[in-house]
Amino acid sequence: MLAGKTRSVSSKLLGVIEIFTASDVALSLSDIARKSDLPLATTLRFVREWVAWGGLIRLDDGRYAVGTRLWEVGVQAPSLQSLRNAALPFLDDLLVGTRQNAQLAILQGFETLYVEKISARNSTVLMSRVGMRLPLHATGVGLVLLANSGQNYIDEYLELPLKKYTACTVVDPRQVRQRLASIRVTGFVRAEEELHSGVISLAAPVHDRSGRTVAAISAVVSVEQRNDRSLDMMVRVAGLGVSRALGFRGSRVAP
Amino acid sequence: MLAGKTRSVSSKLLGVIEIFTASDVALSLSDIARKSDLPLATTLRFVREWVAWGGLIRLDDGRYAVGTRLWEVGVQAPSLQSLRNAALPFLDDLLVGTRQNAQLAILQGFETLYVEKISARNSTVLMSRVGMRLPLHATGVGLVLLANSGQNYIDEYLELPLKKYTACTVVDPRQVRQRLASIRVTGFVRAEEELHSGVISLAAPVHDRSGRTVAAISAVVSVEQRNDRSLDMMVRVAGLGVSRALGFRGSRVAP
Known part of the structure; x- marks a missing residue:
C-alpha cells in the first residue's frame, strides 16, 4: 500500500480486498475504509464493485466478507x-x-x-x-x-x-x-x-x-x-x- | 464483462483475472488481451498490476498463471x-x-x-x-x-x-x-x-x-x-x- 501517495485505481481496488485475512473475516464499511486508508465514499464505490463481481458479499449484519469468486480464480494457481x-x-x-x-x-x-x-x-x-x-x-x-x-x-x-x-x-x-x-x-x-x-x-x-x-x-x-x-x-x-x-x-x- | 461499452478500471482489472479458469491455466499476453477484450497495451498494464500484487505470476515460457495471493484472500470466504x-x-x-x-x-x-x-x-x-x-x-x-x-x-x-x-x-x-x-x-x-x-x-x-x-x-x-x-x-x-x-x-x- 502506498498510503499518502497517489495510488492507482487498481491499487485501491486491491487494497480493499487484501485486508480480509484469517483474523479479519468480516469487516464493516468503516473498518474497510480505515484499514485500506481510503475515504468512506471511495471505499463504498470499490466495495460495491467487489460485491457486483462476487469477490465480497454483504452479510446480514451489514458487514462484508470474502465471497467464493476470488477462491474460484485463486485455486487455479x-x-x-x-x-x-x-x-x-x-x-x-x-x-x-x-x-x-x-x-x-x-x-x-x-x-x-x-x-x-x-x-x-x-x-x-x-x-x-x-x-x-x-x-x-x-x-x-x-x-x-x-x-x-x-x-x-x-x-x-x-x-x-x-x-x-x-x-x-x-x-x-x-x-x-x-x-x-x-x-x-x-x-x-x-x-x-x-x-x-x-x-x-x-x-x-x-x-x-x-x-x-x-x-x-x-x-x-x-x-x-x-x-x-x-x-x-x-x-x-x-x-x-x-x-x-x-x-x-x-x-x-x-x- | 461489458465489451464495447465504457468499462470502469475496476471491471477491466477484474476482467483480466477472471478469464483464468480450470481449462485456461496459463495464458499468453495476447490470449489475455483477446479473452478480456482489451487492447494489448492496456492488458499489459493490468497484468503488471496483478503480477506486482501477486495475483498473477509470469511463467518461464513467458505466459501468465494465477499466483497464490488470490487464493490466500479467497480462501477466507x-x-x-x-x-x-x-x-x-x-x-x-x-x-x-x-x-x-x-x-x-x-x-x-x-x-x-x-x-x-x-x-x-x-x-x-x-x-x-x-x-x-x-x-x-x-x-x-x-x-x-x-x-x-x-x-x-x-x-x-x-x-x-x-x-x-x-x-x-x-x-x-x-x-x-x-x-x-x-x-x-x-x-x-x-x-x-x-x-x-x-x-x-x-x-x-x-x-x-x-x-x-x-x-x-x-x-x-x-x-x-x-x-x-x-x-x-x-x-x-x-x-x-x-x-x-x-x-x-x-x-x-x-x-
Missing part, C-alpha cells in the same frame, strides 16, 4: 493445484498414523501460509487454519521453510524482532541459525510447544523436481505423544513421498 | 471455511468406504463449482478438479443442487440447451423435472455414466442450520461397484453428517 494433489494422500497417511493433525504450508513473504490442513475428530485444537499465516521461527513448517531459504532471506528474517509465544520459543538469532543448520542436515525438525503449549509439531521439507524446497509438511500432535519417535520417520517419509510425487529424484532422508 | 471444516471428515469416511473419490460442490451461476475433492490412490480418474465447474444436469452433485433450488432457477436452467455428454445423459427437460422431484423426496441421486462412461456418482444434499441446501456431497465410484447398494445409504448419511456439523436439525434421510 498451478503451484497450489499440483502441490495439493501430490500432498493430500500423504497428509491422509499422517492422519491415520497420528490420529491428530496434518498440515501443508508454503512461504509467503516472511511467514508460513497454510495451504492444507486435515484433522482427526477429537484431535488437539490448533491455532492454524487453511489460509492463515503464522511466524516462521515458532512453527515446525516455518523452521523447515526458513532453513531451506537463501542466506540473504534468513539474514533479513533474523533481523526482525522475533516474538516469544511460549517459554519454549527460540528467539535468539544465533540459536535459530544453529537450528536451521541442523534442519538442513537432517531434513527434519521437532518444534515442541513453541507456538502454544501442549502441542508438538514435526515437520519435513517438500522438494520439487529441481530439488528446490517448495513446501513443508507436518504432523501436529499432543505433548503426550512426545516419546513416540516413530512419528519422526513417518513425517520425513511423508515429506519425501510428496517430493517424489512432484518429480523429485534426490534422497534426503538422513539417518 | 466464511462459507467455504465452515463448509470445508464440516465436510472434510465425512469426505474422508466416504473415501474409506469406497476407496474411490469423494467430492463436495456448491452452486456458482448455473454450474456446480467443486470445492473439495479427495481421491484414493488408484481410484477412477475423474474429469472434476477442485475449482472446476461442471454442468448441473450431468453430475450427481449438480442434480442435487438443482433439485433444491427455487422453481424460477430450475425453469431458467431448463431453458438452456443441455449438452448430452454420453448416451446416458438425461437432457429432456420433462425427464429432468421428474428426476428433480424424485431427488426432493429421497434426498439422493445416483447418476450412472452421465458425464463420462465407466463412472457412477452418488450424491446427497448438505443443509445448513436454516435447512437451506448449501452444498452437495458425492462418492464417485466405478461402474463395477454398481450393485453395491450400501453406498447409497453411506452417501446420504454423510450428507446428513455434514449438515449436522453445520447445525442442521431436521431429518432428511428418507427410507
